Amino acid sequence: MTVPHNDALRSQLQAGADALGLGLGDDQVSQLMEFLALLQKWNKVYNLTSVRDPQEMMTHHLLDSLAAVAPLRRHVATLAPQGLAAGSVRLLDVGSGGGLPGVVFAICCPAVDVSCVDTVGKKAAFIQQAAVSLKLRNLHGVHARVETLTMPFDIISCRAFASLPDFVTWSQGALAAPHGVWLAMKGKHPEDEIAALPAGASVFHVEPLTVPGLEAERCIIWLKPA
Secondary structure (H helix, E strand, O other): OOOOOOHHHHHHHHHHHHHOOOOOOHHHHHHHHHHHHHHHHHHHHHOOOOOOOHHHHHHHHHHHHHOOHHHHHHHHHHHHHHOOOOOOEEEEEEOOOOOOOHHHHHHHOOOEEEEEEEOOHHHHHHHHHHHHHOOOOOEEEEEOOHHHOOOOEOEEEEEOOOOHHHHHHHHHHHEOOOOOEEEEEEOOOOHHHHHOOOOOEEEEEEEEEOOOOOOOOEEEEEEEEO
């Protein structure tokens, strides 16, 4: 059974986006609902996520990812003075799995070019399918190990991927210098992981997130090359 485009889920999504101040258009809300349906459909065959229930997918995946959109938009806006015009900003989402948060970022930030990399071919294929189905020209699925990527990205993101030291070490070759940053979505403040960071990376901001409908600690760890 695919996710019903039912009014209750759509209303919850719209209310969550409004609470986060995202100002999404009807088309974007429809794309997010269609993405939820795709995730549910492909998940039966490809095991993209352990979450099966559409309601839980909404809170734990979609709204959780949406909570990082406003911080991402604010950072993208700071890149313009550095000569990076809207439309030229490149984001790499590492260990993207079912496209979280990568696909959500691509829908909500159409001026950002999003590549989702995963070592599992069927997950990268799902991202490609999502790009076609949702008509997202700014979304790309990449089947590779992140350590092998050398094309420079302005922002490298992850969500529930790996420890901060591993995330930074594995992806540092793909970070654009000198302005590139890492955006790591985490639950509780990961003090131990921050303490174990390699010398080449430093935290410049820990940003608390509130996820509509989810009573759980969430934050973004923003890092830059030291």
